[in-house]
Amino acid sequence: MSYFLRRVDGNIWHGQFSSFPEDLVTHAVSTRLGGHSAKPFDSLNLGLHVGDSEENVLANRRIFMRSLGFRVEDIVTPNQIHGDKIFVVDESHRGRGSQNYSDAIPETDALITNTPSLPLMLCFADCVPIFLIDVENRAIGLAHGGWKGTLNRIAAKTFHAMAENFGTRAEDCLAGIAPSIGACCYEIGESVREACANAFPNNPELIVERDGKKFLDLWSANKVQLLEAGLPEENIDVAGECTCCNANFYFSYRAAGGTTGRIAAVIALKED
Numbered sequence: 663m664s665y666f667l668r669r670v671d672g673n674i675w676h677g678q679f680s681s682f683p684e685d686l687v688t689h690a691v692s693t694r695l696g697g698h699s700a701k702p703f704d705s706l707n708l709g710l711h712v713g714d715s716e717e718n719v720l721a722n723r724r725i726f727m728r729s730l731g732f733r734v735e736d737i738v739t740p741n742q743i744h745g746d747k748i749f750v751v752d753e754s755h756r757g758r759g760s761q762n763y764s765d766a767i768p769e770t771d772a773l774i775t776n777t778p779s780l781p782l783m784l785c786f787a788d789c790v791p792i793f794l795i796d797v798e799n800r801a802i803g804l805a806h807g808g809w810k811g812t813l814n815r816i817a818a819k820t821f822h823a824m825a826e827n828f829g830t831r832a833e834d835c836l837a838g839i840a841p842s843i844g845a846c847c848y849e850i851g852e853s854v855r856e857a858c859a860n861a862f863p864n865n866p867e868l869i870v871e872r873d874g875k876k877f878l879d880l881w882s883a884n885k886v887q888l889l890e891a892g893l894p895e896e897n898i899d900v901a902g903e904c905t906c907c908n909a910n911f912y913f914s915y916r917a918a919g920g921t922t923g924r925i926a927a928v929i930a931l932k933e934d
């Protein structure tokens with residue numbers, strides 16, 4: 663397994679994929695440790711839209727971005743709505759959403775860019791962070807796959823947007839499916855089961871049955887669509903870490919029963 667956690671300053675942790683070339687990108691998934699927020703956002707909540715104090719979230723963002731060598735003022739982040747819109751980010755968007763939810767990139771669940779030193783950030787509590795890296799054309803993508811985005815193939819659509827905008831080829835594209843709720847914990851009802859069966863008619867294995875209950879394997883559903891898009895299997899890394907099983911370490915919407923903080927996935931291209 664190539665996903666690992668590294669402790670940096672204090673109690674700040676970086677979840678990273680060892681398959682991502684360090685000379686090309688800086689990336690990390692945050693944990694809930696080492697921040698300022700009080701319960702139920704304790705403590706490194708990075709989401710501005712969940713009811714936490716703005717002051718604490720901005721302090722948390724400063725701590726986490728500093729640990730990566732970034733400035734908060736440079737981050738680009740969207741208002742995520744469980745859709746499948748992909749936004750092409752460039753220098754003109756620098757800072758959008760970094761300190762204010764109102765100027766975030768509107769209604770978008772994936773960002774792509776080929777601009778170096780421009781950190782992209784998405785927020786999560788159980789939904790699947792998907793990183794994409796074009797190692798040949800130097801471009802990156804970051805997507806948010808909850809069940810809706812996953813069944814709408816947002817990971818594959820993000821790759822296709824990179825292909826269209828940056829000439830990304832499947833064989834040059836690395837993918838990382840980061841910590842999120844696993845099939846161990848993600849119990850679903852009949853309507854989601856049916857939506858999955860319709861979206862992935864050839865992959866009944868994505869629905870796992872246990873003790874008369876049904877669970878959705880979001881990790882495999884995201885991997886399957888990247889394989890369909892042509893990415894070689896060896897290019898796709900799955901962290902295999904469940905945020906709900908590890909809710910003392912990550913924010914988990916399911917484990918918290920609703921109100922909780924957000925971890926973030928962050929990635930930026932390095933200068934050539």
Ligand SMILES: [Zn+2]
Nearest residue numbers: 846847904907
């Ligand atoms: Zn679990």
